[in-house]
Amino acid sequence: MSFLPDLTIAAALDGLAAKRFSAVELTAAHLDAIAKLDGQLNAFITQTPELALQMAQAADAARAAGTAGALAGIPLAIKDLFCTEGVRTTAASKILEPFIPPYESTVTAQLKAAGAVFLGKANLDEFAMGSSNMTSAYGAVTNPWQREGSGEKLVPGGSSGGSAAAVASRMAMGATGTDTGGSIRQPASFTGITGIKPTYGRCSRYGIVAFASSLDQAGPMARSVEDCAILLGAMSGFDARDSTSAERMVPDFRAAVRRGVKGLRIGVPAEYRMDGMSAETEALWAKGIAWLREQGAEIVDVSLPHTKYGLPVYYIVAPAEASSNLARYDGVRFGARVDGEDLIDMYEKTRAAGFGAEVKRRIMIGTYVLSAGYYDAYYLKAQKIRALILRDFDQAFAKVDALLTPTAPTAAFAMGEKMDDPVTMYLNDVFTVPASLAGVPAISVPAGLDGQGLPLGLQVIGRHFDEETVFAVGAALEQAAGFTALPAIRAKEAA
Amino acid sequence: MSLDTATVRRIAKLARIRVDEAEVATLQTELNAILGYVEQLGEVDVEGVTPLSGGAQMAMRLRQDIVTDGEIPEKILANAPDREGRFFAVPKVVE
Numbered sequence: 001m002s003f004l005p006d007l008t009i010a011a012a013l014d015g016l017a018a019k020r021f022s023a024v025e026l027t028a029a030h031l032d033a034i035a036k037l038d039g040q041l042n043a044f045i046t047q048t049p050e051l052a053l054q055m056a057q058a059a060d061a062a063r064a065a066g067t068a069g070a071l072a073g074i075p076l077a078i079k080d081l082f083c084t085e086g087v088r089t090t091a092a093s094k095i096l097e098p099f100i101p102p103y104e105s106t107v108t109a110q111l112k113a114a115g116a117v118f119l120g121k122a123n124l125d126e127f128a129m130g131s132s133n134m135t136s137a138y139g140a141v142t143n144p145w146q147r148e149g150s151g152e153k154l155v156p157g158g159s160s161g162g163s164a165a166a167v168a169s170r171m172a173m174g175a176t177g178t179d180t181g182g183s184i185r186q187p188a189s190f191t192g193i194t195g196i197k198p199t200y201g202r203c204s205r206y207g208i209v210a211f212a213s214s215l216d217q218a219g220p221m222a223r224s225v226e227d228c229a230i231l232l233g234a235m236s237g238f239d240a241r242d243s244t245s246a247e248r249m250v251p252d253f254r255a256a257v258r259r260g261v262k263g264l265r266i267g268v269p270a271e272y273r274m275d276g277m278s279a280e281t282e283a284l285w286a287k288g289i290a291w292l293r294e295q296g297a298e299i300v301d302v303s304l305p306h307t308k309y310g311l312p313v314y315y316i317v318a319p320a321e322a323s324s325n326l327a328r329y330d331g332v333r334f335g336a337r338v339d340g341e342d343l344i345d346m347y348e349k350t351r352a353a354g355f356g357a358e359v360k361r362r363i364m365i366g367t368y369v370l371s372a373g374y375y376d377a378y379y380l381k382a383q384k385i386r387a388l389i390l391r392d393f394d395q396a397f398a399k400v401d402a403l404l405t406p407t408a409p410t411a412a413f414a415m416g417e418k419m420d421d422p423v424t425m426y427l428n429d430v431f432t433v434p435a436s437l438a439g440v441p442a443i444s445v446p447a448g449l450d451g452q453g454l455p456l457g458l459q460v461i462g463r464h465f466d467e468e469t470v471f472a473v474g475a476a477l478e479q480a481a482g483f484t485a486l487p488a489i490r491a492k493e494a495a
Numbered sequence: 496m497s498l499d500t501a502t503v504r505r506i507a508k509l510a511r512i513r514v515d516e517a518e519v520a521t522l523q524t525e526l527n528a529i530l531g532y533v534e535q536l537g538e539v540d541v542e543g544v545t546p547l548s549g550g551a552q553m554a555m556r557l558r559q560d561i562v563t564d565g566e567i568p569e570k571i572l573a574n575a576p577d578r579e580g581r582f583f584a585v586p587k588v589v590e
Contacts, residue, residue: 334574
């Protein structure tokens with residue numbers, strides 16, 4: 001029997017169906033990996049091994065009874081931004097340290113209904129604000145990958161860094177992530193896995209701790225394009241409890257993976273060729289273009305003229321929404337409280353003690369750009385340029401079926417790097433933010449290694465609600481790249 | 496545009512986050528770096544552009560104005576830092 005944590009979700013579902021192993025065995029193998037590795041990686045804030053085994057037993061029982069769901073027995077890590085009934089949900093913030101949700105997020109409820117097994121709650125940047133997982137109040141996450149000949153600890157990217165590290169190291173077969181400006185795609189690129197941010201509105205936001213509501217979108221992370229398609233199928237769908245949930249049928253994403261790219265028109269946006277991109281990233285992008293051409297796609301040069309304004313727009317819009325969303329953490333109804341002399345004193349002390357530095361910065365920027373006298377100059381202006389960014393995509397998609405770009409300008413960096421000023425860290429998201437602002441779907445697929453042996457991802461961006469083409473192109477890249485490299489730190493079969 | 500220390504304190508007050516004197520200078524530098532970075536938006540001509548508030552490709556959905564949930568005070572109060580009976584408790588606001 002093959003080493004279970006090495007299996008893809010697709011292969012594990014086949015194995016479970018053929019009774020080659022049970023869900024309990026599969027879950028136990030992953031719990032064993034967590035016990036061995038998570039002391040080193042810190043990918044989980046909360047581990048739920050007993051619950052996981054109960055869920056696995058239930059999955060085995062359902063399979064025996066012929067009522068198994070689409071994900072029966074598949075062990076997943078859940079980003080600790082999804083509310084899970086009865087299981088502490090922290091958003092990696094001290095202010096939510098005591099919070100045990102009395103309800104379940106829609107996405108996790110759907111995964112549970114499909115029979116998935118939850119291993120625990122994955123670490124992240126505090127309130128999903130970050131690109132390195134260094135802002136978690138529960139400690140940094142270590143990237144399972146290392147530079148060749150160096151044991152220096154690298155970041156897994158962020159904000160879904162714990163999800164990414166858990167999947168890459170084989171502590172979980174897949175994970176939920178959320179993406180506001182790149183938080184699924186950039187960590188997927190940094191850890192050599194696949195992650196998709198679907199179209200805004202595809203997955204319900206109900207029960208996901210809010211950061212920037214017009215951008216936040218849940219999505220899956222896994223070790224193959226097909227696995228992401230399987231997971232997204234279970235996570236998607238209309239939900240009346242999210243006012244921006246799309247009333248759309250969920251297509252067969254898994255079938256789209258095998259469509260191929262013959263006859264597709266793939267756009268290469270000139271504006272993504274920018275300063276600060278590593279030569280290796282640029283070379284890999286060129287390879288990706290060649291791979292798609294060889295498989296029968298037509299490559300078309302396109303222009304997205306407002307690309308460079310994506311990040312500055314994002315750093316007005318996202319903090320503005322965050323300052324409003326995070327006003328709820330006042331020490332009154334849930335979360336931590338620091339007592340004060342009066343109500344205002346209590347609010348101020350609670351928020352000073354409960355929020356970390358990056359969250360405070362973003363709340364304050366958001367407060368400023370929304371304040372009287374500055375709203376038009378900053379927030380309204382940013383919203384207008386956001387409209388121009390969407391128009392860029394609409395015009396490009398009138399000519400092409402999908403866009404191919406790098407996911408991030410560089411490979412994973414070391415802990416402590418890029419921490420000198422906030423803007424340097426923000427530049428990580430330069431290629432991922434525009435798709436978030438436009439609400440279009442985008443996937444990151446591992447496509448090669450840099451000179452130091454670290455994974456690099458390519459990004460495929462598609463039209464609104466056309467995840468199918470995104471999966472088809474992603475799978476074509478995956479097949480051509482033949483990415484088989486493995487991280488240094490991972491679950492291994494006992495010798 | 497550059498924020499002075501008085502403005503940083505005012506923003507912190509509006510955001511209901513207590514900052515001590517030592518933090519003000521650091522925040523001033525960091526916030527000014529971010530505002531300096533977004534300054535480039537000034538060069539974009541947005542004449543006649545309708546602002547885009549969200550990523551959803553749809554109009555806001557309306558629903559019936561009816562009660563769909565409720566009668567769960569214990570669930571709602573379960574995470575309260577302080578409570579009295581079926582109420583959230585806060586420091587005294589009225590003398």
